[in-house]
Amino acid sequence: MQRRLLLAALFVTVAGCASPPPAAVHTHDPTSSTLQGDATRPAQAQWIRTELYFSVGTVDGKEGAVSPARWREFLDKEVTSRFPDGFTVFDAYGQWRDHGAKEPERLSTKVIVILHENNPQYAGNIEAIRLAYKRITGDLSVLRLSQPADVSF
Template sequence: MSPRLLLPALLLTLVGCAAQPPASVHTTNPASSTLQGDATRPAQAKWLRTELYFSVGLIDGGPGSVSPARWREFLDKEVTSRFPDGFTAFDAYGQWRDHGAAQPERLATKVIVVLHENNATNNANIEAIRLAYKRITGDLSVLRLSQPADVSF
């Protein structure tokens, strides 16, 4: 190609690249936003908000506590693999008093919130996460709270 044609071709290529929207979920132009949301997530679906409560050990630490690295490994292997579109995890304080115990256990707690369609596959995935954590830690329970959710993206 001649040098005289190379520069205009290069400029057209650069302008074409600049005109492409960024591959992101964020917008730089709020006026372009709509209330339609994400068309791949149907509004007519029956949605649930499921919260899972995990003890990561006594509030003061000690034997049997789940380390931050181990918790992250659990999230990566057991939760992200089953809900790759996303979830929220946060720290909490929990108390649990077993039947007949004089005092409650004060527990460092992790909570995972998953918004998901109410179907057999997602229900099985939630139960698999609970079972995996009980197997890993030897805990007797992982509290589950599921309730209908009105979801919009």
């Protein structure tokens, strides 16, 4: 009887080890890596790199500051919902001189970089993000830079 229980326990343990590991971003065997990329993201697609520049307040922190919590809420609600596969955010410094102003505004800035396929849905998503931020902050503009990108995963 003990022998049967031991064999059953051994079988369950070995069967558990034989199941494949969950899908992951990183490989546990670097020698198996190839340049084939991610089959779900077609290499033949026409890709665009879009950068969006957002003022989060003056560098001295006196005017129009968007708190880190409010920025994160904006990302979660407006950006992640439209680009759930991912994007990158950089902290930056920017200057902007309005027409007729003597001095530029010195701004704390966030830059979002999104790599996306060139299609009307994604273009509309980009514009919706810009409009949402302008409505939230009252800013007159959110700079957009879009250019073709040669993308490989």
